[in-house]
Amino acid sequence: MTSSLHPGGPLVVVEDVQLTLGSPAGPVNILRGISLEIAAGETVSLVGPSGSGKSSLMMVLGGLERPTAGRVRINGNNLGGLGEDALARLRRDAIGIVFQAFHLIPTMTALENVALPLELGGHADAFADAAQGLAAVGLGHRLSHYPAQLSGGEQQRVSIARAFIAGPKLLLADEPTGNLDGATGQLVIDCLFEHQARHGTTLLLITHDTSLAERCERQIRLADGQIVEDRVTASMRLGGAARRAL
Amino acid sequence: MTAPTWRYAFRLARRELRGGLRGLRVFLGCIVLGVAAIAGIGSLGASLAAGITGNARELLGGDIEARLAYRPADAAEHAFLARSGSLSEITTLRAMARTPDGARRSLIELKAVDAAYPLYGRVVLAPPQALGAALDHSNGVFGAVVDPAILDRLGAKLGDTIRIGEAALQLRGTIVREPDAAASGLILGPQVMIAAAALPETKLIQPGALVTYDYRVRLPPGGNGVVSAEAARAAFPQAGWQIRSFRQAARPLQGLLDRIAQFLSLVGLTALLVGGVGISNAIRGHIAAKTPTIATLKCLGASTRLVFAVYLIEVMALALLGVGGALGLGALFPIAARPLLAGVLPVSARLGVYPAPLAWAALYGLLTTLLFALWPLAVIGRIPAGALFRDVVDRARRRISPLVLAATILLTLGLAALAVAGASDRGVALWFIAGATGAFAIFRAAGAAVVLAAGQLGRPRRPVLCLALANFHRPGAPTAQILLSLGIGLTVLIAVALVEANLSREIETRLPAAAPAFFFIDIQPDQLAGFEQIVRGIRGARLDQVPMMRGRTSSRQLNNSCLT
Numbered sequence: 029m030t031s032s033l034h035p036g037g038p039l040v041v042v043e044d045v046q047l048t049l050g051s052p053a054g055p056v057n058i059l060r061g062i063s064l065e066i067a068a069g070e071t072v073s074l075v076g077p078s079g080s081g082k083s084s085l086m087m088v089l090g091g092l093e094r095p096t097a098g099r100v101r102i103n104g105n106n107l108g109g110l111g112e113d114a115l116a117r118l119r120r121d122a123i124g125i126v127f128q129a130f131h132l133i134p135t136m137t138a139l140e141n142v143a144l145p146l147e148l149g150g151h152a153d154a155f156a157d158a159a160q161g162l163a164a165v166g167l168g169h170r171l172s173h174y175p176a177q178l179s180g181g182e183q184q185r186v187s188i189a190r191a192f193i194a195g196p197k198l199l200l201a202d203e204p205t206g207n208l209d210g211a212t213g214q215l216v217i218d219c220l221f222e223h224q225a226r227h228g229t230t231l232l233l234i235t236h237d238t239s240l241a242e243r244c245e246r247q248i249r250l251a252d253g254q255i256v257e258d259r260v261t262a263s264m265r266l267g268g269a270a271r272r273a274l
Numbered sequence: 275m276t277a278p279t280w281r282y283a284f285r286l287a288r289r290e291l292r293g294g295l296r297g298l299r300v301f302l303g304c305i306v307l308g309v310a311a312i313a314g315i316g317s318l319g320a321s322l323a324a325g326i327t328g329n330a331r332e333l334l335g336g337d338i339e340a341r342l343a344y345r346p347a348d349a350a351e352h353a354f355l356a357r358s359g360s361l362s363e364i365t366t367l368r369a370m371a372r373t374p375d376g377a378r379r380s381l382i383e384l385k386a387v388d389a390a391y392p393l394y395g396r397v398v399l400a401p402p403q404a405l406g407a408a409l410d411h412s413n414g415v416f417g418a419v420v421d422p423a424i425l426d427r428l429g430a431k432l433g434d435t436i437r438i439g440e441a442a443l444q445l446r447g448t449i450v451r452e453p454d455a456a457a458s459g460l461i462l463g464p465q466v467m468i469a470a471a472a473l474p475e476t477k478l479i480q481p482g483a484l485v486t487y488d489y490r491v492r493l494p495p496g497g498n499g500v501v502s503a504e505a506a507r508a509a510f511p512q513a514g515w516q517i518r519s520f521r522q523a524a525r526p527l528q529g530l531l532d533r534i535a536q537f538l539s540l541v542g543l544t545a546l547l548v549g550g551v552g553i554s555n556a557i558r559g560h561i562a563a564k565t566p567t568i569a570t571l572k573c574l575g576a577s578t579r580l581v582f583a584v585y586l587i588e589v590m591a592l593a594l595l596g597v598g599g600a601l602g603l604g605a606l607f608p609i610a611a612r613p614l615l616a617g618v619l620p621v622s623a624r625l626g627v628y629p630a631p632l633a634w635a636a637l638y639g640l641l642t643t644l645l646f647a648l649w650p651l652a653v654i655g656r657i658p659a660g661a662l663f664r665d666v667v668d669r670a671r672r673r674i675s676p677l678v679l680a681a682t683i684l685l686t687l688g689l690a691a692l693a694v695a696g697a698s699d700r701g702v703a704l705w706f707i708a709g710a711t712g713a714f715a716i717f718r719a720a721g722a723a724v725v726l727a728a729g730q731l732g733r734p735r736r737p738v739l740c741l742a743l744a745n746f747h748r749p750g751a752p753t754a755q756i757l758l759s760l761g762i763g764l765t766v767l768i769a770v771a772l773v774e775a776n777l778s779r780e781i782e783t784r785l786p787a788a789a790p791a792f793f794f795i796d797i798q799p800d801q802l803a804g805f806e807q808i809v810r811g812i813r814g815a816r817l818d819q820v821p822m823m824r825g826r827t828s829s830r831q832l833n834n835s836c837l838t
Binding site: 087113116117118121131132133134144147190 | 278291566567569574577578579658
């Protein structure tokens with residue numbers, strides 16, 4: 029399904045993806061025939077109970093896990109045909125990831141953490157751009173601080189700045205407010221959506237928070253490794269101003 | 275990887291090092307101990323070798339020595355030697371020293387020296403005085419300086435007169451240090467040194483007397499001892515003299531020290547290899563702790579090669595730090611050991627910084643670190659980027675990449691080549707390498723077998739046993755590493771104990787069953803009865819006596835027959 033708000037071609041195409049992992053107790057079917065399309069610039073929430081396959085689907089879309097069967101195309105790249113280094117390059121150039129546990133590198137300053145994707149891409153002005161990116165998330169005064177010297181909300185904002193710094197086409201966010209209190213989480217989510225809107229990035233957001241899921245244009249519900257619901261949210265029906273208010 | 279990628283890897287490694295040494299102290303400790311041991315032993319060996327080389331002329335008493343048995347050099351030979359440089363003549367023979375009344379006597383090693391003696395070094399006497407003055411003819415008598423043991427044997431004191439042959443000699447001092455003592459060979463009695471001019475008075479130089487004449491030459495600066503020795507042999511092929519250069523004189527002592535240094539170096543290398551297991555375990559733990567960082571780097575687009583390079587640089591940077599510290603400790607080791615060896619060796623260590631043994635030790639350290647770090651670092655390739663999303667059990671097959679395997683083989687060969695190249699006895703080094711390789715292979719295989727066997731056993735009913743058994747073979751269990759560490763460590767301890775026990779047994783079994791506990795010489799016929807009586811008074815003691823006399827043979831008496 030592709031949203032009518034985003035008439036361009038799909039950025040993400042998933043065709044009958046299956047993922048089976050081995051275990052001492054026998055094979056476990058994690059994903060069972062997932063097919064979907066996500067348009068460029070679309071915001072999609074991925075919801076479902078624990079163990080439904082949300083994180084696994086995100087890993088498959090990020091090229092972090094290879095599906096047992098099926099095909100995945102991101103920005104026109106068939107992930108099945110890419111080697112590990114090519115997948116790493118694709119992530120560097122086209123995919124941003126925001127983790128629940130932030131995963132900033134503890135021995136690097138906030139500035140170095142944000143500059144990392146640019147450095148990996150060989151950008152000459154990595155640190156200048158990273159400083160701007162941190163300023164954009166309200167942390168221009170925390171450039172030389174190490175993660176341990178930042179609060180949880182600040183760490184997640186650094187993580188958001190890092191995820192957006194290389195201008196990714198697709199942003200994968202795995203419960204970005206899961207480790208934050210309500211007020212801080214709200215600030216972080218505002219920051220995330222603001223950046224998404226500014227850059228026109230496709231957003232795939234895993235969350236257990238129904239109000240947060242409603243803030244996306246589209247909601248996909250997984251259960252037992254299958255899509256059981258794929259719908260346009262109320263915010264999509266209400267329009268842009270109401271969506272922002274929501 | 276390209277040069278900019280390497281530069282970036284260095285930058286990332288520098289950032290990683292900000293995390294400090296947490297978890298890598300054991301790693302550093304293993305490197306420092308092993309490398310310091312090798313560097314210390316090498317430095318001590320080099321400083322002793324330098325001491326021997328520096329004192330080799332003193333050890334011989336000259337640049338070259340021509341030794342003639344039973345006859346002095348003739349005029350032509352004397353003139354030839356005198357032309358080569360400064361010449362000193364020393365005559366040695368065994369004689370009896372006795373008190374003027376003949377009541378007490380002692381076999382002695384009589385050494386008559388000329389005014390030029392010693393050509394190198396200095397004879398130290400007690401009380402302090404010049405050797406020439408102590409031996410001079412004064413107050414109507416020549417002087418003698420003696421080994422302190424003579425005073426006890428003859429019941430004499432300094433200033434007393436003793437008799438050697440027909441000569442009366444005044445005891446004027448005891449010998450504290452004699453520079454050429456190590457070159458004297460077998461000495462059967464305490465030494466008495468007299469002036470060459472006093473020797474005729476003894477009337478001991480008779481036809482057929484067992485006398486050795488040493489002619490020592492001090493060459494002018496720039497003179498080559500070996501060339502002169504060859505020239506001497508060429509000029510007088512029939513002289514029958516033994517000619518030694520100062521280098522040859524130092525060779526037996528140098529050889530002994532080389533063998534000791536080699537043995538100790540191999541012990542040091544063993545310590546480093548045992549430490550290698552510690553290095554491996556420490557890096558494995560470090561990489562495990564860095565899993566989130568490694569996975570994050572991969573998620574952000576870093577290639578496995580870049581991440582591998584980052585941690586390889588980090589490990590080698592720390593290894594360089596450890597090696598640097600260890601080389602400092604090793605270089606200082608001769609200073610600490612010098613006082614301990616002062617009374618053991620005839621030469622003292624020449625202190626200084628010796629780059630060659632330090633370079634060998636550094637190479638050993640870096641190669642060992644690389645060898646033992648390679649496999650734990652190869653784990654980086656198996657850490658999935660997705661590890662950040664959920665706990666991922668290592669599902670990848672534990673197959674070592676051909677590149678890592680090739681590098682491991684190359685490093686092993688490099689280390690083995692280094693051990694062989696640095697050994698004075700290559701056979702011993704090869705056996706050591708074979709033993710070390712075998713021990714590693716056996717204990718690694720034993721570890722794998724224990725893990726496999728534990729996995730095959732059923733589940734015990736008792737929870738404690740079940741947990742204990744599961745810990746042997748659970749994913750990531752350190753069973754094989756622990757078994758390898760314990761096995762290698764205990765092997766080294768047992769090897770040292772066995773070497774000691776074997777050496778003791780060798781000595782014991784090679785001794786004849788009735789080997790004497792004591793060996794007495796120089797018992798005069800009139801003393802024999804009393805001596806026998808003393809020995810027979812000791813329960814279980816057995817006395818065997820053999821009359822001994824020394825003589826000489828000449829070619830005319832031998833008549834071309836062989837002596838056996």
